Amino acid sequence: MPRSGPPHDDSHPQFAGSESTASLLARVRGGDLDAREPLLKRYLPLLRRWAHGRLPARARDMADTDDLVQNTLLRALGRLEEFEPRREGAFLSYLRQILLNQVRDEIRRAHRRPERESLKDQVCDEGPSPLDQAIGRETMQRYERGLAQLSQDHREAIILRLEFGYSCEEIAEALGRSSANAARQLLGRALVRLAQVLHESE
Amino acid sequence: MNPNELDHLYRIAEAIGDGQVVDWEGEARARPELTSYLDELRMLETMGAATAAVSPGTDHVAEVSTMGKLEERVRTALAERYRIQRVLGRGAMAVVFLAEDPRHGRVVAIKVFDPRKASSVEPERFLREIAIVARLQHPHIVPLFDSGSEKGLLWFAMPYVEGETLRVLLARHRQLPLDDAVRFATELAEALDVAHRAGVVHRDLKPENVLLSSGHALLADFGIARLFRESQTATLTSPGTSLGTPNYMSPEQVLADPAAIGPPSDQYALACLLYEMLVGEPPFAGRTSDVVQHHLTTKPPRASALRPGLHPALDAVIAKGMAKSPADRYASAGELAAAARAAAAGR
Structure with a gap:
């Protein structure tokens, strides 16, 4: 019997770094829920940074960004069958588009937050995102x-x-x-x- | 734009793609007719550079070093009691280390929760929950040796068990022999009944949490799901979208109805597990949103239709264990197992 440790949340963590994105995508589309985890692991940090560059300073609390990105990824993986992105480039730009919409929603929401209205000086601008600042x-x-x-x-x-x-x-x-x-x-x-x-x- | 101008722009654009330094002033002087295109390209170059500045280095390196730091933190935090040897496995929430317990001369597995994921879990609550689980003693429950919350790290120690998870066994054989499937279900049911009598609901029964050692099933991670599920609900907004698998989730768990979640929820998962051991796949599979919907509204498929030779009486056992309403299930997991044994024997 092969040796293994006690059970843990992810049954094949060792595959996270080796299996191709295309293959993982095919597995998720085929209904293999275990393939979501390595995809999540692979793209979460990348998309987190992407979002970080696009969110206004005030909304850019690290935990918030994590939640936003993680939710988006999970939702996208849940709907994968409708979109069928087969190669990594298509998958990443698909995720990026969903995330962009989320970021816009987030900024709009931040502007609407009633508790901010009373703090007039803070309402007007959520502050530019790092990319806004740059270009x-x-x-x-x-x-x-x-x-x-x-x-x-x-x-x-x-x-x-x-x-x-x-x-x-x-x-x-x-x-x-x-x-x-x-x-x-x-x-x-x-x-x-x-x-x-x-x-x-x- | 003529081909020559286009070629010139291509060369500059390829240089940008390569991360080379472009002499923009020189280019603009040499090709004044291209100024407006050069300006756009220069803006794109700036954008790429800004992205790089926001995200210095590669994420992979950052992740790896975070993990390295965690290992170092664990080593230091537990230095007085354990000698950390190596990583056994990583999950979504935790890392499991192999460690030596010199005081008792034994090898243990220590599960340490990723502080970034577990930050919302109160250490007191974690230790309280672990203390309840630690009182569970049963041959089919992975015992807890020790736990702690040193330096912001939540961890518990259990015996290092040689074996494999039910997930691995299922991946290899798909369908298990009827006797094995029913015996594993019986052993798990015994473990669940003992826990339920002690007031502990597992909440996350799945093949990954069932360890097989010397041909017997051991259930791990009792009650842990509750701590982390609850702290996660805030981040995982849409119902049914959780990092865990929805394949064994009872309707009351899908609906996240805390008052309705109890021992029958574990029985529901056990029935799903029995089905999977017999058929080779969970009763409902596919997209998360579909699976979740099926748990709420669809009658479970008949195992005997997918595995010829299986006594149809087993279908009725699984269907009762997977009844939509907890009140319609068996009175205990043990009763389900007994009914499964009788059905398998054709009685």
Whole structure:
């Protein structure tokens, strides 16, 4: 009989780092609930940081961000069958879109909170998010609109690189490209296309 | 834009993708006609850099170092009583360490709850709950040796049992021989009845919590689910969405009705478990939202229809154990097990 420790909450934690995202996604779609856990483990930290960069300072309490991200991930995994994202890039940009909507809701909610109304000086601005600070809220919104006009490949390449900090090697893997070089080329074309779209929308 | 201009922009964009430094002023001077595109690209480069600044390094490294820190904290916190040897397993909420207990000359498994996940659990409440569980003594219950809340860490120690979980056995064989399935159910029922008489409801009976050692079933993690489920409800807002599996969840647990959750809830999970041991999959599987709905409204499928040769009387036993209303189930887990034994013998 193989040796094993006492039972614990996750029956196969050792697989969390090795099984491919595509394979885990296929298992979740097939109804294998055990595959949710490693997916959660893999993407929670990445999405947590992503959200951290986009939430206003006041709403950015670490615990809040964790809850927001974890809820979003769980909900997304519960609805996976409806969306069928097969490759990592599609999965991550799908999660990112849901999370973006959540972040917007969160900011709207923070503005509406009645207890804040009495503290007039604190109501008006929740404070800029780190990314707003870096490139401006207006530009962030322009970027989002431009992104929506790109092809799926282009959009995913940009999201993976600029928002999640993936290397060209990682992008190649996440988007099913043959090499890092192929991914670099795709990314270059995607960035120029986005620059054109942004320029035209001016 | 002509092909030459486009190629020029591609080169710059690829350099951005590679994280190279771009001489923006020089580029703008050399290609004034491309200025507006260059400005957009420069904005995108800034955005990427800002993201990197928000999230320095890779998350993987951060996670690993947090785990390393936890191990170090555990080692220090428990240094007087235990020698931590290695990690046996990690779960969603806790890490299990293999440790030596030099005072008693034995090897133990220590479950330490991740302080980030357990921060809302009051140490006093944790220790109180553990003390109740520690009084449970039964051959089919994994005993508790020790517990504590040192330096913000909640932990308990249990014997290190050589064996495997029922989950692993099911993964290997899918369906178990009828005799084994009924015997495991009987052993678990005995454990549950003893706990129920002591006022402890397990609340999280699942194959992962059943340890098999020398061919017998041992039930672990009594009552722990309550501490953490309750502290989690605030973070897991939508009903039915919890980190745990919904596969063995009674209707009253799905509805999160604390007044209705009791011994019959464990019996419901036991019936689901018996079904899975016989059929190879839980009565309801699939998407969480569907599973949860099925627990509330769907009659359990007939095991005998999926495993030819199985006596249909077993279907009735499982159906009664999985009755939607707790009042319609057997009076005890032991009664369910007895009925299962009779049905299996064709009586």
